[in-house]
Amino acid sequence: MELKLADLEKENPKYIRKDIDGGYLSEKYEIDRYKYEQYIDVVDNLMLGNYNEFGEYVIQDDIKEELIKCTKVIEDNYENILFVKSEAKVNAFSYLNFAVKVIDNEKAGYKTAILELLEPIYKAKGFIENTQATKLKKVVLANNDIFRQEVYKAFNILVNTTTEGSKIELEEKDTDEDFKAIIERKIKLLYIKQNIEQEESNYYEIAYNKNVEELNKTEEGKKVLENTKKDEAIAKKYLNVESNDYKSKNDLLMKNVETIYPKVPEPIQTNNIGVQKTIVKHITDSLFKLAAKAKQKLDTKNKPYKSENITTTKKPTQPNISKVSKGTMNNIIEDIFTM
Secondary structure (H helix, E strand, O other), X not given: OEOOHHHHOOXXXXXXXXXXXXXXXXXXXXXXXXXXXHHHHHHHOOXXXXXXXXXXXXXXXXXXXXXXXXOEEEEEEEOOEEEEEEOOOOOOOOOOEEEEEEEEOOOOOEEEEEEEEEEEEEEXXXXXXXXXXXXXXXXXXXXXXXXXXXXXXXXXXOOOXXXXXXXXXXXOOOOOOOOHHHHHHHHHHHHHHHXXXXXXXXXXXXXXXXXXXXXXXXXXXXXXXXXXXXXXXXXXXXXXXXXXXXXHHHHHHHHXXXXXXXXXXXXXXXXXXXXXXXXXXXXXXXXXXXXXXXXXXXXXXXXOOOHHHOOOOOOOOOOOOOOOOHHHHHOOOOOOOEO
């Protein structure tokens, strides 16, 4: 699915936000800020999907197929939820995390099992953490003695013989999982993330200082600042959030604004929409430059992907991708701007 700035600016009377009463935003100014925030979250957290104009999180088919097919191992279980992860790391990136939810069907004698991808969304270096849960596959099976084994087969889950009984035979596959589409997406986002970090910090410094000035005008605002200072002290002590990390500081500030105010005050709303819109525009421009320059310069059959092939205002930091195969690196720009 393409990410386009124009898509973020469409009029939309209803937009999904699950962490508030009612589960939807309806005011345009609220929707705008939340859309831009999500766009930045996708890049910052190297997420595998995008949010569409209704706020639905969508993962493209080739990535979804890799997620379903990859071999998984059991981590933990809680009531009717089984937590599993990919057996292998996604090259230089981390493991993939999943949940399997089991639901009793209205029709007697059957159960439904749903495989979900779990993606963490971190702000302020993990001080604020949310999880994006995305349904990948659903199966409806007879509720009998082999129900669990059938679920494991459907979702490609290996069984620990000491806790789950006899091991299920799975289709043979190579030791290295095929994560081509997943790795290509993550590499794209990693380059862009590292390319905009300094600019992003500069924009957030402006917003943070303006917001502090505005909040100092009211008693509620002073309470926000008091709570934010406490959060900043904790984040600095335990998460090494530095005093010049203005993105993290602004995230902590907005967390407390949303906690104390029923609706974000207009000046603060405006500051953050402006900053987020600027950053999203910068991300969009960087993606087009990355794709166009790489496509022009690279022979996708033999040349490795080089940082000097990116046109930017400053040389980007080289990400730690030493374990990524040359074949994968050569093809990361095969589909321009399809992420």
